[in-house]
Amino acid sequence: MIAEIGLPPLDSDHRLLMAMLDDLAKAALAGADAGLLEDQSLEVASSLESHFAKEERMLEEALDANRLGHIALHGALLDRLARLSGARLAEMGGQGAHDCLQALAKDLAQEILLFDLPAIPGILAIQK
Ligand SMILES: [Fe+2]
Numbered sequence: 012m013i014a015e016i017g018l019p020p021l022d023s024d025h026r027l028l029m030a031m032l033d034d035l036a037k038a039a040l041a042g043a044d045a046g047l048l049e050d051q052s053l054e055v056a057s058s059l060e061s062h063f064a065k066e067e068r069m070l071e072e073a074l075d076a077n078r079l080g081h082i083a084l085h086g087a088l089l090d091r092l093a094r095l096s097g098a099r100l101a102e103m104g105g106q107g108a109h110d111c112l113q114a115l116a117k118d119l120a121q122e123i124l125l126f127d128l129p130a131i132p133g134i135l136a137i138q139k
């Protein structure tokens with residue numbers, strides 16, 4: 012279970028992204044081939060990228076003073092995931108790829124908690 016930040020559109024994205032990463036880790040553990048892992052990894056990357064873009068738009072619209080630090084965390088996670096191609100995951104072996112993806116999921120859960128909570132009232136005000 013991951014923490015909720017109190018913004019429903021972001022919280023539902025977070026649940027979905029964590030479930031997608033978990034599915035990818037399970038597929039790797041079950042021995043899925045490089046092609047399948049590549050498709051699934053690209054799908055996670057594209058969902059993560061659009062989620063981050065949505066979150067960054069919200070922080071920018073709310074003129075959040077701490078947004079640049081948070082945006083940098085997004086970039087780092089996207090880079091990490093981009094390096095996990097299907098071929099790379101297959102090379103790591105089922106258990107290795109699974110553990111690496113679980114570590115990424117754990118860091119995403121941490122990143123979620125680092126959302127600038129004081130920005131939330133401003134974001135909710137804009138959305139009304
Ligand atoms: Fe974020």
Ligand SMILES: [Fe+2]
Nearest residue numbers: 021025066123
């Ligand atoms: Fe997020």
